[in-house]
Amino acid sequence: MKNALSRAPTVGIAAVTAFLVGAGTAHAVVTPPPGITTRSTRIAQIAQITQITSASLATRATSILxxxxxxSYRLKLHEQYQWTNYYCVPASTSMSLSTFGVKVSQDALARKMRTTTRGTGGDTAASVIDDYLHPRRFDDRVVGDVVDHPELLMQRVSYDVGSLRRAPVIQVWMERLPWNKGKLKGQWIGHAIVAYGYNQQAGTITVFDPWRPTGGTHTIPASALARTLQSGGGMHYISRL
Known part of the structure; x- marks a missing residue:
C-alpha cells in the first residue's frame, strides 16, 4: 500500500496550553479642551472617556479570547478522497486548509511538499502548511504528546475544531485504524487523515479518511484514535501566532 506518510522524523512537542495574543486596539485618549471646564462639561468628558474605554476593552477582549x-462540534468540511495511492497528506492538507478559506489542489500541494511514490515527509508538510497559515496569523506544529494520550488528544482536537474552528491533520498508522482491521497487509503504513468534529461527553472524534476503499467519515473513540497515532508526531496542532 503506497498510501504512506514517510517515516521521516517529526519533532516539536508543544505546551499543553496555547496562549492567544491579539493585536488589540490602543486605548483612545481624549484631550481636555482648553479654558475653564464647567461641571456639566466635565461630566460629559467622563462619559465620553468611559464609553471609548469600554469599547476599546471590548475590542481587545474579542481579539485576544x-x-x-x-x-461537541463538527465543522463543515470540503471532503476529498486522495487522487493517488500516495496523496494522503496533500488530500488531508487540502481539506484542512479549506477551513481557513484556502483553496489549493492536491497536485499543487504535492509539488510543494515534494511528495513521491513513497509518500510525504511530515516536517516538509508542516513547513508548507505554515506557508499558508502564517500570513493568516496561525501556526502548524507537529506534536507527539498526543500519542497514547486520549485526554490530551481530545483537548487539542477540541481546541482546534471547537475554538479555532479549523480542522487539523492527524498522522496515523493506517493498519491500526478500526475500519482497516484485517483489510491491509503490512505494518507501519503511514497515513494522514483530518479531524473535524468531536463530542467530549461521548469521548469521540470525527475524522475524514481520504483513502477511498475504506475511508470517508468515521467517528472513533479518542482512546482508539490515540493508539493509531504515529510515534514521534501524531498531530498537526494548529494555534494562533
Missing part, C-alpha cells in the same frame, strides 16, 4: 469551546 478564543471562541467559547462547546462540548
Amino acid at each position: 478564543p471562541v467559547a469551546m462547546p462540548r
Whole structure:
C-alpha cells in the first residue's frame, strides 16, 4: 500500500496550553479642551472617556479570547478522497486548509511538499502548511504528546475544531485504524487523515479518511484514535501566532 506518510522524523512537542495574543486596539485618549471646564462639561468628558474605554476593552477582549469551546462540534468540511495511492497528506492538507478559506489542489500541494511514490515527509508538510497559515496569523506544529494520550488528544482536537474552528491533520498508522482491521497487509503504513468534529461527553472524534476503499467519515473513540497515532508526531496542532 503506497498510501504512506514517510517515516521521516517529526519533532516539536508543544505546551499543553496555547496562549492567544491579539493585536488589540490602543486605548483612545481624549484631550481636555482648553479654558475653564464647567461641571456639566466635565461630566460629559467622563462619559465620553468611559464609553471609548469600554469599547476599546471590548475590542481587545474579542481579539485576544478564543471562541467559547462547546462540548461537541463538527465543522463543515470540503471532503476529498486522495487522487493517488500516495496523496494522503496533500488530500488531508487540502481539506484542512479549506477551513481557513484556502483553496489549493492536491497536485499543487504535492509539488510543494515534494511528495513521491513513497509518500510525504511530515516536517516538509508542516513547513508548507505554515506557508499558508502564517500570513493568516496561525501556526502548524507537529506534536507527539498526543500519542497514547486520549485526554490530551481530545483537548487539542477540541481546541482546534471547537475554538479555532479549523480542522487539523492527524498522522496515523493506517493498519491500526478500526475500519482497516484485517483489510491491509503490512505494518507501519503511514497515513494522514483530518479531524473535524468531536463530542467530549461521548469521548469521540470525527475524522475524514481520504483513502477511498475504506475511508470517508468515521467517528472513533479518542482512546482508539490515540493508539493509531504515529510515534514521534501524531498531530498537526494548529494555534494562533
